[in-house]
Amino acid sequence: xxxxxxxxxxxxxxxxxxxxxxxxxxxxxxxxxxxxxxxxxxxxxxxxxxxxxxxxxxxxxxxxxxxxxxxxxxxxxxxxxxxxxxxxxxxxxxxxxxxxxxxxxxxxxxxxxxxxxxxxxxxxxxxxxxxxxxxxxxxxxxxxxxxxxxxxxxxxxxxxxxxxxxxxxxxxxxxxxxxxxxxxxxxxxxxxxxxxxxxxxxxxxxxxxxx
Numbered sequence: 526x527x528x529x530x531x532x533x534x535x536x537x538x539x540x541x542x543x544x545x546x547x548x549x550x551x552x553x554x555x556x557x558x559x560x561x562x563x564x565x566x567x568x569x570x571x572x573x574x575x576x577x578x579x580x581x582x583x584x585x586x587x588x589x590x591x592x593x594x595x596x597x598x599x600x601x602x603x604x605x606x607x608x609x610x611x612x613x614x615x616x617x618x619x620x621x622x623x624x625x626x627x628x629x630x631x632x633x634x635x636x637x638x639x640x641x642x643x644x645x646x647x648x649x650x651x652x653x654x655x656x657x658x659x660x661x662x663x664x665x666x667x668x669x670x671x672x673x674x675x676x677x678x679x680x681x682x683x684x685x686x687x688x689x690x691x692x693x694x695x696x697x698x699x700x701x702x703x704x705x706x707x708x709x710x711x712x713x714x715x716x717x718x719x720x721x722x723x724x725x726x727x728x729x730x731x732x733x734x735x736x
Contacts, residue, residue, distance in 0.1 A: 568727025614640030687713025
């Protein structure tokens with residue numbers, strides 16, 4: 526009982542410290558990302574795939590819990606609008622706005638790999654300091670299912686179209702770096718419905734002064 530109380534207390538203190546650090550960054554950060562033209566973002570997080578299409582109770586497979594990643598380039602047009610190209614996919618394909626799940630069923634390793642690539646527009650409602658944003662994308666989507674047993678691999682893939690909506694807070698850390706914290710939703714059904722709701726923590730490199 527004492528161990529559980531001690532763990533809870535430590536967790537609460539850690540949460541307060543993390544919250545205080547984020548609050549300090551929000552209050553003290555400058556507006557470096559708002560003053561630069563080019564932005565490269567790399568991030569990772571967690572996605573919950575929402576459809577029953579990614580589950581099979583008969584063999585005990587559940588792909589709904591997934592890791593996500595993002596690699597993106599943004600070009601700032603003005604203080605309110607950015608144009609972006611997002612690649613959300615898997616580490617094996619080096620494309621970073623997508624999902625990865627792994628399960629083992631009946632001695633067979635199974636993978637579900639979803640990748641999203643496409644252009645978008647980001648809107649900033651305010652300038653200076655930590656910046657809120659809302660972003661929309663259209664995507665080319667690939668869904669790949671891979672199975673491996675005793676060193677033998679089999680895979681199949683389907684392609685389609687989809688869209689994504691994301692919103693978050695971009696916290697400047699220095700003249701070069703910022704920390705985007707983002708909630709995102711991607712929707713697509715190339716074969717199965719691989720739509721998912723996720724959270725991503727990223728690092729953005731900002732460079733090239735605005736005129």
